[in-house]
Amino acid sequence: MRRKGNLFSLIPYYIWILLFVIAPILLVVYYSLLDLNGHFTLNNYTNFFTSVYLKMTLSSFWYAFLITLFSLFVSYPAAYLITKLKHKQLWLILIIIPSWINLLLKTYAFIGIFGNKGPINAFVQAIGLPNQQILFTDFAFVFVAVYIFIPFMILPIFNALDKLNPALIDAARDLGASKFTTLRRIIIPLTMNGIKSGVQAVFIPSLSLFMITRLIAGNRVITLGTAIEEQFLVTQNWGMGSTIAVFLIIFMFIIMLFTGEKRKGASRHGKTQ
Amino acid sequence: MKSLVRATIGILLVCGILMYTAHAMDTTTGKSGKNILTVYNWGEYIDPALLKKFEKETGIHVIYETFDSNEAMMTKIEQGGTNYDIAVPSEYAIEQMKERHLLKKIDHSKIPNFKNMDADFLNLDFDKKNEYSIPYFWGTVGIVYNTKLLKGYDFNSWNDLWDPSLKGKIILVDSAREVMGVGLNSMGKSLNSTDSDELNAATQKLIKMAPNVKAVIGDEVTQLMINGDAEAALTWSGQAADMMYENEDLTYSVPEEGSNLWFDNMVIPKTAKNIDGAHQFINFMLDPKVAAQNADYVGYSTPNKAALKLLDPEVVHDERYYPSKEIRSKLHVYKNLGKEKIGEYNELFLKFKMSIR
Numbered sequence: 001m002r003r004k005g006n007l008f009s010l011i012p013y014y015i016w017i018l019l020f021v022i023a024p025i026l027l028v029v030y031y032s033l034l035d036l037n038g039h040f041t042l043n044n045y046t047n048f049f050t051s052v053y054l055k056m057t058l059s060s061f062w063y064a065f066l067i068t069l070f071s072l073f074v075s076y077p078a079a080y081l082i083t084k085l086k087h088k089q090l091w092l093i094l095i096i097i098p099s100w101i102n103l104l105l106k107t108y109a110f111i112g113i114f115g116n117k118g119p120i121n122a123f124v125q126a127i128g129l130p131n132q133q134i135l136f137t138d139f140a141f142v143f144v145a146v147y148i149f150i151p152f153m154i155l156p157i158f159n160a161l162d163k164l165n166p167a168l169i170d171a172a173r174d175l176g177a178s179k180f181t182t183l184r185r186i187i188i189p190l191t192m193n194g195i196k197s198g199v200q201a202v203f204i205p206s207l208s209l210f211m212i213t214r215l216i217a218g219n220r221v222i223t224l225g226t227a228i229e230e231q232f233l234v235t236q237n238w239g240m241g242s243t244i245a246v247f248l249i250i251f252m253f254i255i256m257l258f259t260g261e262k263r264k265g266a267s268r269h270g271k272t273q
Numbered sequence: 274m275k276s277l278v279r280a281t282i283g284i285l286l287v288c289g290i291l292m293y294t295a296h297a298m299d300t301t302t303g304k305s306g307k308n309i310l311t312v313y314n315w316g317e318y319i320d321p322a323l324l325k326k327f328e329k330e331t332g333i334h335v336i337y338e339t340f341d342s343n344e345a346m347m348t349k350i351e352q353g354g355t356n357y358d359i360a361v362p363s364e365y366a367i368e369q370m371k372e373r374h375l376l377k378k379i380d381h382s383k384i385p386n387f388k389n390m391d392a393d394f395l396n397l398d399f400d401k402k403n404e405y406s407i408p409y410f411w412g413t414v415g416i417v418y419n420t421k422l423l424k425g426y427d428f429n430s431w432n433d434l435w436d437p438s439l440k441g442k443i444i445l446v447d448s449a450r451e452v453m454g455v456g457l458n459s460m461g462k463s464l465n466s467t468d469s470d471e472l473n474a475a476t477q478k479l480i481k482m483a484p485n486v487k488a489v490i491g492d493e494v495t496q497l498m499i500n501g502d503a504e505a506a507l508t509w510s511g512q513a514a515d516m517m518y519e520n521e522d523l524t525y526s527v528p529e530e531g532s533n534l535w536f537d538n539m540v541i542p543k544t545a546k547n548i549d550g551a552h553q554f555i556n557f558m559l560d561p562k563v564a565a566q567n568a569d570y571v572g573y574s575t576p577n578k579a580a581l582k583l584l585d586p587e588v589v590h591d592e593r594y595y596p597s598k599e600i601r602s603k604l605h606v607y608k609n610l611g612k613e614k615i616g617e618y619n620e621l622f623l624k625f626k627m628s629i630r
Contacts, residue, residue: 036612036613036616037612052620052623052624052627055627056627059627111493115497115500115502116500116501116502117500117501117502133441133487135488135502136487136488214447214489214490214491215490215493217488218444218487218488218489218490219447219488219489219490219626219629220486220488220489220629220630222623222626222627227623230619230623231619233344234448234449234619235449235615235616235619236612236615237612237616237619240616
């Protein structure tokens with residue numbers, strides 16, 4: 001803790017935070033208080049509490065929950081397996097690389113894959129079943145979103161698992177814990193911070209997903225992100241768009257409070273001891 | 274430290290080279306001087322041979338650039354740094370551009386070919402007396418559908434969309450005015466309605482159609498319809514023409530209750546440098562032969578009366594492309610309803626979309 005000498009070098013950091021984090025948030029709050037003609041109003045906030053936006057908020061949370069849950073179910077075992085492999089950094093890279101490809105490109109690819117004449121339906125027909133409508137369903141939406149978010153879930157969990165001292169697991173086994181008990185009482189609690197980081201990295205962006213909602217779900221799923229996009233680009237009602245954004249920011253803080261507790265002194269990627 | 278310095282120098286060097294190349298490309302293509310005309314149009318919206326012909330006749334070199342949305346085009350012109358001499362916005366965009374003073378007046382004395390235009394398409398609400406704009410192409414909003422997948426449907430009425438047998442088969446365009454227009458038109462109301470009761474009633478009616486809706490999307494619909502992935506879609510006549518060109522099972526219908534009539538129009542943006550050339554270009558495009566060739570190539574409907582005589586009679590008499598006077602009298606151009614009403618349309622459209630489950 002060399003606090004004194006570092007104060008000066010922190011200045012660029014504070015300027016950065018002020019300009020690119022605090023100022024934009026204040027601007028969003030400011031715009032949320034303006035109506036279409038630029039007059040001060042609280043109407044945007046009362047509008048938000050109409051059934052349309054409340055329903056949208058609920059459905060955003062529901063889909064974000066589903067996406068996070070499935071990502072976690074896929075990522076935890078995957079991350080665990082990777083830590084057991086010989087070339088784990090290589091395997092990790094293989095999982096990370098797809099996240100470098102532009103999100104839109106990946107989404108467009110899925111339009112083809114899920115289409116009536118896509119490979120999945122070709123397979124379905126080959127085994128004698130009738131053609132399935134896959135595109136524009138909840139399944140397609142959650143599937144693509146999970147696919148996109150998996151790297152962000154695997155990475156923190158992998159880091160937490162990788163740093164887990166194997167002696168602890170051996171000790172648990174020696175003391176008679178079954179495999180399942182070891183997982184439940186030792187491994188999962190010790191990697192909880194990795195899970196929390198992963199949940200944060202998936203849940204929060206899921207709340208504001210857009211584009212995929214249109215391309216894959218055909219707007220049958222509408223999230224807060226879609227609504228913001230539409231308010232800014234189509235309706236040009238910046239006030240309402242900002243108001244939704246303010247609520248989104250509030251939700252994010254709440255989620256971070258829930259997933260970020262008990263992290264005193266711990267590094268970001270796990271390892272509480 | 275040494276490698277850091279090296280990396281920094283390397284990055285600066287690459288930046289320098291890129292900047293120089295960009296500058297060099299700018300000077301060879303971008304700047305419009307006396308003998309250069311920059312045309313800013315939608316993609317695939319002109320016969321390239323006509324540009325060559327224009328260059329040959331006038332000695333003016335044409336630079337052709339494209340955009341894919343009115344909003345993007347407006348932003349680019351508004352921010353400056355461009356020198357487009359001709360742009361081709363849709364009617365509602367022209368109203369907005371007029372409000373923001375982005376357009377130059379057109380000097381009609383320099384456009385003798387203006388007489389070739391069909392008077393039905395002139396002097397419209399969005400630009401009285403055509404002070405700022407000359408119609409380029411026009412079209413309608415209607416339903417494109419696959420006759421192989423949907424047998425026995427003709428979509429002569431908007432209310433056909435509510436048919437329970439169409440469950441999960443209709444694709445709508447993700448645009449508030451078009452979809453709300455379906456609701457309003459199906460009840461025999463104006464698609465420029467500003468009456469909140471009517472708008473709410475239209476929304477309630479649309480919500481009853483929700484089970485039939487497969488998806489609400491944008492331009493992706495073209496490929497889906499061509500591939501036979503979707504049965505029916507609400508779309509613009511131009512887009513429908515593209516689809517029908519690729520897939521012969523598709524056909525297009527404008528329901529009897531009426532629909533939207535849209536225009537794309539040539540304008541001279543404020544940023545224009547070669548104003549004389551711009552007028553020459555507009556006059557050239559209004560020449561009957563040129564307009565006919567262009568309409569033939571692009572596949573949209575031309576507002577040029579003299580050109581119609583030169584076009585394939587089969588196309589001109591095809592009511593899908595050139596609806597009869599009787600139907601045309603039921604078509605309406607969107608009026609600029611003001612930000613508040615547009616906001617209301619969008620809120621109601623959102624409510625409708627939320628009901629699709």
